[in-house]
Amino acid sequence: xxxxxxxxxxxxxxIDFNKWQATARSTSVMAMEPMKSKWExxxxxxREVDGHNLKEITAAIKSPRKTDTPxxxxxxxxxGKGASFMEDDNNWHYRSPTEEEVQKVRxxxxxx
Amino acid sequence: xRNAFADEITQLAASNRQLVMLSAxxxxxxxxxxxxxxxxxxxxxxxxxxxxxxxASGLASCGLKPVCYTITPFITARCFEQIRIDVCYHxxxxxxxxxxxxxxxxxxxxxxxxxxxxxxMRTLPGMRVFAPxxxxxxxxxxxxxxxxxxxxxxxxxxxxxxxIFPSPPDFKPGTWNKVRSGNHVSxxxxxxxxPVAVDAxxxxxxxxxxxxxxxxxxxxxxxxxxLVQIFDNTSLTATLEEHSLIGGFGSAxxxxxxxxxxxxxxxxxxxxxADRFLHESGEQDHARKVFGLTSINIADKVIQALGKIK
Numbered sequence: 001x002x003x004x005x006x007x008x009x010x011x012x013x014x015i016d017f018n019k020w021q022a023t024a025r026s027t028s029v030m031a032m033e034p035m036k037s038k039w040e041x042x043x044x045x046x047r048e049v050d051g052h053n054l055k056e057i058t059a060a061i062k063s064p065r066k067t068d069t070p071x072x073x074x075x076x077x078x079x080g081k082g083a084s085f086m087e088d089d090n091n092w093h094y095r096s097p098t099e100e101e102v103q104k105v106r107x108x109x110x111x112x
Numbered sequence: 113x114r115n116a117f118a119d120e121i122t123q124l125a126a127s128n129r130q131l132v133m134l135s136a137x138x139x140x141x142x143x144x145x146x147x148x149x150x151x152x153x154x155x156x157x158x159x160x161x162x163x164x165x166x167x168a169s170g171l172a173s174c175g176l177k178p179v180c181y182t183i184t185p186f187i188t189a190r191c192f193e194q195i196r197i198d199v200c201y202h203x204x205x206x207x208x209x210x211x212x213x214x215x216x217x218x219x220x221x222x223x224x225x226x227x228x229x230x231x232x233m234r235t236l237p238g239m240r241v242f243a244p245x246x247x248x249x250x251x252x253x254x255x256x257x258x259x260x261x262x263x264x265x266x267x268x269x270x271x272x273x274x275x276i277f278p279s280p281p282d283f284k285p286g287t288w289n290k291v292r293s294g295n296h297v298s299x300x301x302x303x304x305x306x307p308v309a310v311d312a313x314x315x316x317x318x319x320x321x322x323x324x325x326x327x328x329x330x331x332x333x334x335x336x337x338x339l340v341q342i343f344d345n346t347s348l349t350a351t352l353e354e355h356s357l358i359g360g361f362g363s364a365x366x367x368x369x370x371x372x373x374x375x376x377x378x379x380x381x382x383x384x385x386a387d388r389f390l391h392e393s394g395e396q397d398h399a400r401k402v403f404g405l406t407s408i409n410i411a412d413k414v415i416q417a418l419g420k421i422k
Contacts, residue, residue, distance in 0.1 A: 002157055002167070 004043030007068035012061060013044075015072060016051060018079040020090050039072040051075030082109050113268045113304075114142065114211050116247030120254050121179060122146040125153060128258065132171055136161050136182035138211075162191040168206045169198035177205055177258055183217070184210030184226035184267065192232055195263075200236040205261040207254075208233075213243070213267040214304060214354025218390070218399035225399075226267075227385045230302075231359025233265040234332045240285055241332040243267040243303035243353075243361070246276045249329050252283035260285070269304040276306050276327060286333040294324035297414055298342045298349045302328050302361040305352040305383075308400075311407035312352075316414060331361050339368055343378050348417055350381040354405065357384040381417055383410055 003011050021029040032038075039046040045066055049056040060073045079093075080086030083105040097105065106112040122145045125131045133146055133154045147154045157164035161182060168178035180187060187210050188195070199206045210229055217224035234241045240262055244250040250268055257264040281289050291306060292313055301309035306327045313323035324346065326338065342349055351362035362382030369378050385403045392402070400406055404413075 002160065002163055005158070006155070 001042055003070040008070045009066065009068045011070040013070065013072045014057075015074045016077050017074050018077045020079055020093065022093060024090075035074050039074070043069070044072045045069045046072045046074060048074045048076065051077035052081050084108060113244070113247050113250050113273055114139070114271055116250050117181070117209065117211070117254070117268060118142045118146065120251045122149060124254065124258060125150050128177065130175065130177040131258070132168075132176045132178045134164050134168055134171075134178055134180045136164050136180075136186065138182045159186075161186050162194045165191045165194035165206070165208070166198045169194075169202060169204045172199075172204035172206050173202065177207070179207040179209060179258075181209045181211065183224060184213045184229050185224065188226065188229040188232050188265070195233075195239075196236055199263045200238050203238050203261075204263060206263050207257045208263070208265045209254075210265065210267050212270045214269070215385075215390075215396050215399040215403075215405075216270040216304065216354075218394060218396045221393060222389045222391070225390060227354070227356040228359070229265075229267060230331055230353070230355050230361060231363070234359075234364065236263075238263055239332065240264045240330075241267070242285075242329050243331055244329045245289075245291070245301070245303060245306035245327040246273050248275065248277035248280045249283065249289070249327060251280040253329055255280075256283050256285060267303055273304055274307040276310070283329060285330050286335055287330060288326045288328045288335040288338050290324060291327050292323065292325040294322035295345065296322040296347055297324070297418070298346045299323055299325045299352060299410075300328045300342070300349060300361075300365065301325065301352040302331055303354065305354055305405065308405065308407050308410065309352050312410040312414070315407055315411040319411075319415065321415070321418070328361060331364060334364055334368055336368065336372075339365065339372075343369070343373055347421060348379045348381065348414065350383060350410065350414060352383045352405070352410065354400075355384050356387065357382055358387060360384055379417065379421055381413060383413070 019026050026032050036046045036048060047060045049060045065071050078088050086092045134157050136157050137159050164180055168180050171178045187208055213226050215225060230241060233239055242253040244253045253266055276291055292310060299309040299313060309325045313325050316323045351365050353361040362384055369380060383405060390399055
């Protein structure tokens with residue numbers, strides 16, 4: 001609320017929106033939707049992107065914006081993206097991978 | 113004290129380009145001179161104290177010296193996590209000033225009483241806690257707080273407190289100012305209890321009991337040299353504070369005694385607020401009576417304790 005009040009046109013916030021809370025889906029704990037209109041209601045400009053697409057994120061940051069309004073970018077993400085056995089599985093909010101699992105993820109991500 | 117704060121901070125801002133003032137929608141007209149002189153360096157953050165503290169930490173990380181100001185419970189208890197993590201964990205040079213501390217706003221009810229702020233703030237690693245006795249000592253505390261790059265909490269009263277010091281006294285973190293000399297009893301008072309301690313000392317003096325009084329504005333760190341002298345040379349020591357007896361200044365002195373002087377017989381009395389909310393409404397004097405924080409009660413209790421020591 002203070003950022004639009006101070007007309008912080010040089011401030012950008014990125015929301016990693018993975019739709020999970022600690023114990024369940026956000027919609028079944030405390031729903032955050034509608035995310036975009038909430039930010040707008042608080043005086044921010046808001047853009048939505050695929051949080052796994054760097055081109056979209058870069059474009060959202062760089063494309064022209066209002067000069068005296070802070071910008072929120074809602075990045076829609078999937079928790080554990082890219083690791084087949086972790087994707088969208090909230091157990092990984094708590095677990096640490098074993099050495100074997102680390103190797104598997106590295107291999108899936110093309111890191112080894 | 114709050115007028116002296118506004119005046120001192122305005123003067124300090126004139127020579128310190130890094131100083132930035134943040135308030136949480138309080139002090140109507142109090143900062144008019146500051147705003148007139150430094151309009152770019154005053155932010156009214158609204159009634160959103162947690163955000164104000166996080167913002168101050170961000171400003172400090174950019175090399176600025178933020179000073180945050182509002183009513184004590186709202187700038188301590190309400191935003192404790194932001195002070196703990198955003199300010200103290202990063203050891204940011206943020207100065208947090210709580211006004212109307214202790215029972216200063218007694219008539220406004222328990223929401224505005226602050227009997228837990230010393231306890232909260234002094235548990236935080238790296239945080240210094242100052243409680244000046246009057247407007248003059250407040251000026252000294254403020255100057256000292258801005259000198260070092262450590263987080264600092266300053267607990268001040270409201271307005272119209274009696275003057276103890278004729279001019280800003282010497283003040284260094286970890287040193288206390290003696291405001292009255294004596295050799296039998298030591299009264300260690302924090303903040304706005306110093307005038308009460310002086311009154312109690314006069315009552316005791318009239319009964320031929322010699323009393324020294326210290327303004328213990330530096331609650332964290334304590335003045336350990338002074339404590340050694342006090343417990344070596346006087347028979348009885350009492351702490352006075354407008355704060356809960358749990359976790360405050362008296363607790364800090366008791367902890368010091370337990371850690372450093374367990375082999376000696378040391379007589380310590382602690383005066384402060386009991387472990388309960390004050391539900392009844394009344395002015396500061398009334399609230400002090402309820403908690404036994406009057407010069408007469410303190411003098412009586414000291415006399416009783418001296419009788420037991422003999």
